[in-house]
Amino acid sequence: MSAAYVCIICGESEPNTIDLYVRKSKKLGRDDHRREQSTDAQTEQGHRWSHRKGYAVRKVWKDIASAFKAVKRSDFDRALAALANEEVPTLWAYAIDRFSRKGAEDLLKVIGKARVIFDMDGLDSNEPRDRRWIINRAEEAREYSEGLSKRVRDTKEEQRDAGRWVAGRAPYGYTVSRDRVLSPDEEPFICHVATRKEWSRAALVREMFRMIAEDGESTRGVCRWLNGMRVPSPGGKSWGFAYVYRMTRNPAYYGTQVIQIRPGHPEPYRNTKGELVPLRGTALITRDQQRRAQNNLAGNNVIPVPNRARDTRAKHLLTGLLQCPGCKRSMSMGGRSYLCQAATGGTGCHVKASARTTAIESYVFEAWLARLTGADDDDSIMIAVSERWTARTKPEETAAEQAARSVLDAAEADLAGLIRTRKQYTGAAERYYFQQLTEATEAVDAAKEQAAKHGSAGRVQLPFLSVSVEDLTRAWEDADPYLKRDLLRLAIDRITVHKAPRRGCKFDGDSRLTIAWAKTTGRADYGTAA
The missing domain is CATH 3.90.1750.20 (Putative Large Serine Recombinase; Chain B, Domain 2)
Structure with a gap:
């Protein structure tokens, strides 16, 4: 190599360059009996060897990771790449077992192609008589590591079977x-x-x-x-x-x-x-x-909201239903109109939709009335309304069904998550996967059976089938604002209010409103009101 490198310890310029590779398995305290030769101590020893042999240290590669497990050792891979690309002619390692415990697998990548020094073993890959020793010592290190790993696994499995805590730190509490x-x-x-x-x-x-x-x-x-x-x-x-x-x-x-x-x-x-x-x-x-x-x-809770001392319920008929198409915000009451919240809150919106209260409320009621009274018994809107009507009139039955359904949703999510992580269960860990798969499948089947019992126990009665337009209109007029809000929401999920074509024009609900009607969950068995 033409360029001269400067040693990072003594600052002297020398023509022969070398890289150091140091590694230890874990981050352990100084008083831990399992502590290995530290990477700092290995680095210092590598510098001493380099100075004695007339080398200048170009780079120190350092990993704190296992040399046997299939874990990523970034600096190890970079050190081998530097040798392969002839960036440096020689690599120093503290010992063969610090270099790798995979046997000859990693050594054959560099032996015969570049020089590797194993200081503690006194071996040099450029020496023909050392090559056999290097390979033999590497295989011995692999066998020792495999044997040690098996003994550790057997010991931990025995402790786990006895119900003892294996990990170092106890869980919080x-x-x-x-x-x-x-x-x-x-x-x-x-x-x-x-x-x-x-x-x-x-x-x-x-x-x-x-x-x-x-x-x-x-x-x-x-x-x-x-x-x-x-x-x-x-x-x-x-x-x-x-x-x-x-x-x-x-x-x-x-x-x-x-x-x-x-x-x-x-x-x-x-x-x-x-x-x-x-x-x-x-x-x-x-x-x-x-x-x-x-x-x-997981979002499947059915915990009831506690009663509040102050009535905080929305009082205006369409609050929470209306949406501005520009900013997608809800529209709230302001003066005599429903307004885009961007208009009242000062934030940006290029539409800022609004509608007079009396006109839009009258139109929405007429559309709601026509949609319900004009629907057939098996219309999807009637099924959706029935589900919500049951939730309002029989909350205890609905809560039980929701609880059973939430258990099923959670069981299905656990099963799906287990299947997604299938590739992580390899080798001896495969038995855990199949055991958990069986348990998760059984949990889903049991949850389905329980949910089916609730679904078949209470047939939902369809409301309004025997009610005429006149009767329904009279009932609407007698209802308080809170009941009217609930009745509208039996059939309507969202209403998008488009901006008027010009200021002061008459309200046209057909062109200004897009109503998203309720959809059924498809989870209940429905009957007809007597």
């Missing part, structure tokens, strides 16, 4: 004993300023699940509650909603052994017989609580 048994962390560590109530980490976890499962609280709401009490997160900082969400997916909280096949996704562990293994110790919540929490976070 638990403590782990020397014999790896989880126990709730009941030691009070924070006191709420307003209520003077003392909280332990275990009590906080129970309350977090209660808030989500019973109150329908979001993960962000839980974080606001925790941060408002100045509760430090497991990392010592403020709480994040993603961490709370992962807690709701951890089987350890309801007392089931876990395994992580996908990083960051704890799953229920199963022994060789396919059985779930209970953890030794006391669970913080029940399985049913976790299911309800997961279901609510």
Whole structure:
């Protein structure tokens, strides 16, 4: 190579260049007995060797990753590419097992093509007598690594089968004993300023699940509650909603052994017989609580909104139904007209639709009346209206059906998610996939059966079939504003209000309004009102 390189340690210019490759498996503390030779120590030793042999260090490549597992080692790949592209003639490595534990697989990429020095082994790939030793030592390192991995796997599997906690850190809310048994962390560590109530980490976890499962609280709401009490997160900082969400997916909280096949996704562990293994110790919540929490976070909650002391219901007939076609915002009452919110809020909209209250309300009622009284019994609008009428007149039956349907939706989502991640279950982990697939399929079948029971238990009665136009009009006139709003929404989802062609022209509902009529979910069995 024509250019001279300067050593990054002594600053001297030397013609012979070399790269260093250093690696260790994990980030471990200085007092950890599993700590390997640090990358800094390996780098220093590589510099000393280079100076003795008359080389200048061009680049230090460093990885903190396994040399055996199929993980991406970016600097290792770049170091080999630099040799292959003749950017540098020589590569120094601390030892063969620091270079690779895949046997001769990685070594054959460079042996005979470039020079590689294995310092601790005293081997040089340019020496013909060393090449056999290098390959043999690499195969020995591979065999040792495979044997060590198997012993570790067997030991961990034995501990999991015994219900002991294998991971280093206990889940938040638990403590782990020397014999790896989880126990709730009941030691009070924070006191709420307003209520003077003392909280332990275990009590906080129970309350977090209660808030989500019973109150329908979001993960962000839980974080606001925790941060408002100045509760430090497991990392010592403020709480994040993603961490709370992962807690709701951890089987350890309801007392089931876990395994992580996908990083960051704890799953229920199963022994060789396919059985779930209970953890030794006391669970913080029940399985049913976790299911309800997961279901609510998935958007399938049917938790009723608590009664409010002040009546905050909208009073105007079409508030919430009307939409401006320009900005897609809702239109609210302003003076004697319904106006695009951009017009009242000062934000941009190129349309800014509006309509006089009396004219548009009269037209919408007439369209609603004509659509319902002119429909046949099997018309889709009548089926959609029936579903919503049942939800209004028989809320307890509708809530039970919605709950059964939400359980089915959650089970189907779990099954679909498992199928999407099929490729991540390889090798020994395949048995977990098929066991979970069977369980997820059974859960979907059971949920379908339960939903079918609710669907067939209460046949929905179609309203208005025996009511004339005159009777329905009289009933409309006698209804209060809230009932009128509900009746309109039985059949109408949305109304788009287009801008008038010119200022002051007469309201023409046929050209100005686009009504989106209600659609059926197709989930109920319908009868005819007596």
